[in-house]
Amino acid sequence: MDLAPSDRAALTAPSELAGPLPRTxxxxxxxDARYLLIIVLLFFVGGGIWLAWKGxxxxxxxxxxxxxxxxxRDIVGAVTGLSYPRHGPAxxxxxxxxxxxTYSGNAEEPTEGPGTSLNKSDRILVRxxxxxxxxxxxxxxxxxxxIGWVWVxxxxxxxGMGGVALVFLCRDRTLARKGNVASGIVTSGVAKDxxxxxEYEFRTTDGAPMNGNADxxxxxxxxxxxxxxxLPQRPRRNDLYPLLLFDVDG
Numbered sequence: 001m002d003l004a005p006s007d008r009a010a011l012t013a014p015s016e017l018a019g020p021l022p023r024t025x026x027x028x029x030x031x032d033a034r035y036l037l038i039i040v041l042l043f044f045v046g047g048g049i050w051l052a053w054k055g056x057x058x059x060x061x062x063x064x065x066x067x068x069x070x071x072x073r074d075i076v077g078a079v080t081g082l083s084y085p086r087h088g089p090a091x092x093x094x095x096x097x098x099x100x101x102t103y104s105g106n107a108e109e110p111t112e113g114p115g116t117s118l119n120k121s122d123r124i125l126v127r128x129x130x131x132x133x134x135x136x137x138x139x140x141x142x143x144x145x146x147i148g149w150v151w152v153x154x155x156x157x158x159x160g161m162g163g164v165a166l167v168f169l170c171r172d173r174t175l176a177r178k179g180n181v182a183s184g185i186v187t188s189g190v191a192k193d194x195x196x197x198x199e200y201e202f203r204t205t206d207g208a209p210m211n212g213n214a215d216x217x218x219x220x221x222x223x224x225x226x227x228x229x230x231l232p233q234r235p236r237r238n239d240l241y242p243l244l245l246f247d248v249d250g
Contacts, residue, residue: 013181013227014241016248022177024249027169033245036165044162051155064135072127074139079122080104092118096126098133105136168245175239176246179229180205186220187211196220202228204235212238 016023027033077096084090090109095102105126109118118124128136184202191197195215203209212228220226230238242248 013183014248017181017227017229017241025173025176025246026249027173028243028245028247033169033172036169036245039165040162040169042162043158044166047155047158047162051152054155064129065137067129067135068127068137071129071131073130074125074127077105077124077126079118079120079124081120082109082118092124092138094124094126094138096128096136098128098130101133103128103133103136107138110140171237172239172243172245175229175231175237176243176248178231179238180232181241182228182230184212184226184228186222186224186226189220189222191219198226198240200226200228200240202230202238204230205232208235210235210238212236212240214240216240216244 027037029037075096075098077094079092079094081093082090083093088108091106092109093104093106095104097103125139126136127139182202182204184200186198186200188199189196192215195217196219197213197215198220199211199213200220201209201211210230212230227241228238229241229243230236
C-alpha cells in the first residue's frame with residue numbers, strides 16, 4: 001500500500017496542516033456546510049420554536065374546552081361550507097348569531113357518531129362561551145388530546161433530521177481541528193451522480209493500515225496520492241483533505 005518514491009516526492013503536505021493542534025478552522029459556506037446548517041436551523045432550532053408554539057396552542061385549546069364544558073351555552077348554528085383535504089376528515093365551516101352578533105367557526109368533521117355527513121345549510125349545535133362567543137365548538141365533536149402526540153411525533157422526526165445534520169457538522173469540525181495527517185493512495189474511483197465515490201488506503205503514525213472512502217466532485221485516478229485526516233484515537237473516522245464542510249486556516 002506504500003506510495004512509490006516518485007509519488008511521495010510529488011506529494012507535499014499542505015502548509016496549513018503543519019501547525020499545532022487544535023487547528024483554527026472556518027465553515028465552508030460555499031460547499032455542503034451551508035445546506036447542513038440550514039437543515040439544523042430549520043429542523044432543530046426552528047422546529048423547537050414551532051413545537052413550543054404548538055404546545056402553547058394545544059394548552060390553550062385544552063383550557064377553551066374546559067371552559068366550554070363548565071360555562072358554555074348551547075345554540076343552533078348553520079353549516080356554511082365544507083373543505084375536503086387530500087387526507088384526513090373534512091373541515092366544516094359554520095356560523096351562528098348570539099346577542100345580535102354573527103360569529104363563525106370551523107372544526108374537523110368527526111369520522112363517526114353524531115355530526116357526520118353534513119351538508120351546506122344543515123343545522124349544527126354549537127357550544128359557546130357567553131363571555132367570549134369567539135370561543136366555540138360543535139357540541140358533539142370532542143377535540144382529542146391525542147392530536148398533541150401526533151405533533152410531538154412529527155417534531156421528534158424533525159429533531160432527528162436536524163440532529164443528524166448537526167452530528168455531521170461537529171464530526172467534520174473535530175476532524176479538521178484535531179485530525180492527524182497521513183499520505184494515502186486511491187484504490188477505487190466510481191462516478192456517483194454529481195460526485196465521484198473514492199476509496200483510499202493510508203497508514204497511521206504507528207504504521208497500522210487503514211482504509212476509507214469519500215465523495216468528491218473532483219475525480220481521483222486509481223493510484224493517485226492523496227492526503228487524509230484521521231482521528232488518532234479513532235482512525236476509522238477519516239476523510240480526504242480538503243474536507244467538504246470546513247476549511248483549515250493557514
